[in-house]
Amino acid sequence: MRRPMQAILTVATVAALATTFLQAGAATAPAVAASTTSARGPAAPDHQNPMTLSLPDGQTAASCADPTVVHGVGRDRNWYLYCTTDALTATDKNPDGSLVQHVVPTYRSTDLSHWTYVGDAFTTKPAWVGDANGVWAPDVVYRNGRWYLYYAASDTPTATAPTGGGSAVGVATSSSPTGPWTDSGGPVVAPQAAPNGTGQRWEFDPEVITDRGSTYLYFGSYFGGVNVRRLTSDGLRSVPSSEREIAIDNRYEGTYLMRHDGWWYFMGSATNCCNGALTGYGVFVARSRSPLGPFTDRDGVAITATRVGGTPLLAQNGNRWVGTGHNTVVTDLAGQDWIVYHAVDRDDPYYAGQGTYTKRPVLIDPLDWVDGWPVVRGGAGPSDTVQPGPVAQPGERPTYRPTRAATDVPGRLLRSASTSFDGSSLPSTLSWIREPDPATWTVGGGQLRWQTQAADIHPPTTPLASVLAEPAPSGDYVVETTVAVDTPATGDGVNYVQGGLIVYGDDGNYVRLTSNSIFDTRQTEFGKQVSSQPAGSPTYGNMVVGPVGDRTTLRIVHRVVGGQHQYTAYTSDDGRHFVRGGTWTADLGAHPRIGLISLGGAGFTSTFDDLRVSTVRSVHR
Secondary structure, eight states, rough: OOOOOOOOOSOOOOOOOSSSSTTTTTTTTOOBOOOOOOTTSSSSOOOOOSSSSETTTTOOOOOOOSSSEEOSTTTTTOOOEESSSBBBBBBOOOTOOOOOBBBBEEEEEESSSEEEEEEEEESSSOOOSOOOSSSSEEEEEEEEEEEEEEESOOOOOSOOOOOOOOEEEEEEEETTTOOOOOEEESSBBOOOOOOSSSSSOOOOEEEEEETTTTTEEEEETTTTEEEEBBBOTTTOOOOGGGOOEEEEETTTEEEEEEEEETTTEEEEEEOOOOOOOGGOEEEEEESSSSSTOOOOOOOOOOTSSBBOEEEEEEEEEEEEEHHHHHHHEETTTSSOOEEEEEEEEESBOTTOOOOTTOOOOEEEEEEEEEEEEEEEEETTTOSSOOBBBOSSSSTTTTTOOOOOOOOEEEEEOOOOBOOOOOSOOOOTOOOOOOOHHHHGGEEEEEEEEEEEEEEBOOTSSBBBEEEEEEEEEEEEEEEEEEEOSSTTTTSSSSSSEEEEEEEEEEEEEEEEEEEETTTEEEEEEEEEEEOOOOOOOOSEEEOOSSSSSSSEEEEEEEEEEEEEEEEEEESSSSSSSEEEEEEOOOOOOOOEEEEEEESSSSEEEEOOBEEEEEEEEOOOO
């Protein structure tokens, strides 16, 4: 039994917040003037996601991806927000009809909710940065009496590769958080070949912290993994010989580091950031006593393991926000932590008239601590209604109070719909959609052994894989299975071979939760296929959940909320402790079916112990 939530709200005088803002734990983080929250002062203003980003022409900026936030120095009581290169509106266009790209748009605020545009960090890209893409994912820190803006240069030209010379990390400096910024003239981390020798690794998403007199730069993404280097004393270059691996490739990007109660917490985002209404991006957390790792999740699994660790921290919860990721953390003047991140409105995912160009507005929600681990809004996840806001100015009274969100667990077993695969034949409740060759599956010893198919369920792609299913119960329910997929645990490039659960409407509409091989990793993937998408838009989206074990228990909880069907993923690598993932909303028709799949490539076997169907009950833990 876990201990009750312990709130960390502080209403006493906050006199030294140098360790609480963007780079928590950094010895040279910006100091904030002493302030006092007052029980009799004005209440901190409420807020509602997304943040409001006001532009000079009266419009509101549509996007602020990869956000970072800092507080002013000394008497400067403003907060500053920086975003990745992006279009601000769908109306500001170039002569060719493309949207004008703003290179690190910057905003100022007094309440951490309403922001005013103050300009772009760069009017033109630094000369050494290429034109193929942009200047991405800024990270701004204050040290040595100056402001440093680190950024990902997504392309660097060379004599032999005018575009596609590889990504790098750059830096610019200023005496002010709003610039003007002077670029260092070259990379802090230069392009480098990927570990597998194929192409250049992705040196994206810089993150800078200081610990015990040394300053470190974290960088990287799916292709090449996340790494860290020590910076030189001037902060303008890194030391290649100091590089260490932080997280395995094919899993994390958007790194954020913070210190709390003697631990360093790694936060990283996973899957696709920009997939419209099917974006499944989310934030995961692991911790270490050292900022150099090794980082392990709540279950003790390392983020360098091929069976990748990472405890879900921020995931979509069934409201309009999907793709909740690439975060930073700020601490308000009452001592409450807040997570700032971008998301996608599934009801309005794209810039008007721009096909599949995904908008990513910026959100903020409270970050609480339970038994040494962070949770968002007491575990409730991203908000989309009016909420208590942060204490952003001296004298304000905090109104946010943490409450623990409930979680869903199996209730009464529905025996008529469940099986443990006793005997030598399938139970009569289960039937095949596209029956496979009988030689590819067997029932015996309390298990179903089913060879993986060289097929999938992504129409119009053929061949379409077989599904073993039965009618779903009416109302709310839980469906579970325990599966072992015998792809190598050590990682060998077997890609997308998987076995697990499916809730199936038809070939174009389903959700599925599987134990999956993703290049050199093993992960649990929660995917959604939907046919009713605009022309050219993606039809499949995915998120990931907890780590894969020798045998992995997969659970999908179905609830009808506000007339919408919500499906939430849970996984367990020991069959006892379950990790909660994200939620897809999906209309799977009047008569969906629940069951099993084994697909994605030939040559392996998925072994299922059971198929269990239960009612749902909610508990507080």
